[in-house]
Amino acid sequence: MRIGNTHFRSIWLADDPGVVRVIDQRKLPFEFELMELTSLDDACYAISDMVVRGAPLIGVTAAYGLYLAALKSQAKNWCDELKAAADKLLATRPTAVNLKYALDLGLAELNCTGTREGMIDRLFHLAMALAEEEVKRCRMIGEHGVDLITECYEKKKAPVNILTHCNAGWLACVDYGTATAPIYKAHDEGIPVHVWVDETRPRNQGARLTAYELGEHGVAHTVIVDNAGGHLMQEGMVDMVIVGSDRTTRNGDVANKIGTYLKALAARDNNIPFYVALPTSTIDMNLSHGREIEIENRDAEEVSHMPGWDDEQMKSSRVRVLPSGSDIVNPGFDVTPSRLVTKLITEKGLCPATEEAIRELF
């Protein structure tokens, strides 16, 4: 999508095929910097230090990381080197499902009796194909989801107000995003949309990334604190909610960024449709119920310290926002029960959040 007048993806191969470029997402929205990845270590650092984040983008970065490792591998023991490289990449973010998916595909390409050159070529094509696959899935989510926005606009004849939580945007993917894909598609087709962007404490991915994305692409949006969405719904200022998902169980329960459940409750209480946009790869058919999803407890510093931009000193900074003696807990996700989900928006089409309907997708 656009940043300024330039079209960007979140990861791409430079003219020099030994260089992969990514946007340093740690610095957004205050500084726009590209980072060049030219080695396995660069790729590992980019993932573990959250230069790149978002499950789909992590997977694609890992695939490129394996390719970069192959490029620099020794002529003799390249096969062992690549197995070690995959292990190293896998250890960067142990919980990310897409990381394992990408590396499993990479390891399946390892033919240790073949040539090193052939291997480099196959890993190159795998990384490129994975990136394209992510782009295509998101584009298809957009194509299916845009109808919901168009229908709303045709009824309302006024800009469609969409609330979203966290960043399920193109920065988390490769292009388009998941929750944002229908929004970008509607915007690009000339349907007037306006997005309520939940700040999304504690890491502020909404305020930092979703607001940035939408602003750069020219989509009208307003940042609100996470507390405000219910009130806006009561006031008739929200036409629909679209969020992403980190993992959805086969009965349609949706694990997503902490706070999603509260917005789903408010949407239900105000008869507002609540949509979850996700590639079918996010649906975990092995889990029958959201209760089975383990919720990650994250670092207390995410709550106690707020990073941002010091306008006076013109640099990144952070402030502590509570007394140093207070305890903190920081669950990273919550589970929205399927009964609160109006529809899933997948690359294969819209789907009720029921086990029967989800099984039909596969």
Place this chain on the structure above:
Amino acid sequence: MRIGNTHFRSIWLADDPGVVRVIDQRKLPFEFELMELTSLDDACYAISDMVVRGAPLIGVTAAYGLYLAALKSQAKNWCDELKAAADKLLATRPTAVNLKYALDLGLAELNCTGTREGMIDRLFHLAMALAEEEVKRCRMIGEHGVDLITECYEKKKAPVNILTHCNAGWLACVDYGTATAPIYKAHDEGIPVHVWVDETRPRNQGARLTAYELGEHGVAHTVIVDNAGGHLMQEGMVDMVIVGSDRTTRNGDVANKIGTYLKALAARDNNIPFYVALPTSTIDMNLSHGREIEIENRDAEEVSHMPGWDDEQMKSSRVRVLPSGSDIVNPGFDVTPSRLVTKLITEKGLCPATEEAIRELF
């Protein structure tokens, strides 16, 4: 209540009766500073800039403000001056009903044919009496509300987990607080309690003030982001919710800090009692429904800039947390419909959130 080993109220008259002292709540919990109010303008500034905040404390501050205006009034046109002073005070914060209540009482004392000295004396006594009245009401709220905690403890035989939103503590009142009064009472009686403290974006009154209050008084507590409460309720980690109110209509609809409604929805969805602790002065019998309550839209900077403490530079600082080009809206309150309120906890006793029951209180 206690700060360190000293007992404090949130507002008091200095030895010099021309000086009213308040704790500068903008600086808590990082710096403890008192501010002296010696004029109407000081009082207006203290209210509008949130040196003092919380409906009961705002009311008492307004009463002292009127007294300070009387002290400095001209010998000739003091009556007109005081009417103008009341108007100026009333304009500082539109949602808090206690402000209007205090000023109406003050204006009722205006006897324009009497002496200026008599007037000063009456406004002095009014302010002192209002402060005492708030203290007494909060103490009574604690006495009625503690039974709910005790009952829960007797059933559970384990610490009672209470979630609260914003700061309805003694800092918002004069002493004890409203939502916190039953908690302090339980704690002081040896009932084990643990409080989940919502951060309460955008101004972080939970993280900054409630956590500070509870910590200074020795009450076990854990700060969470506003997004986390629903998840904790789903996990069985919340036994009850107690919040305050800025204005409650005669049918039991509760205006309180933005985000309260979301917690009420989650409490209902998980069969957790949702209590609203409030003095009956917060009940606006003139309003029949929450829809009639004017919701204050506050400054965008509260959302865009996060104040806190710079641990490195050891000073207060603030960081911008979103792109400078993004729009912001910042509603200060929301309305929790009476159907989601389990009970009101008032100084006159517990009461269902219905018009019939509320009328019986008066």
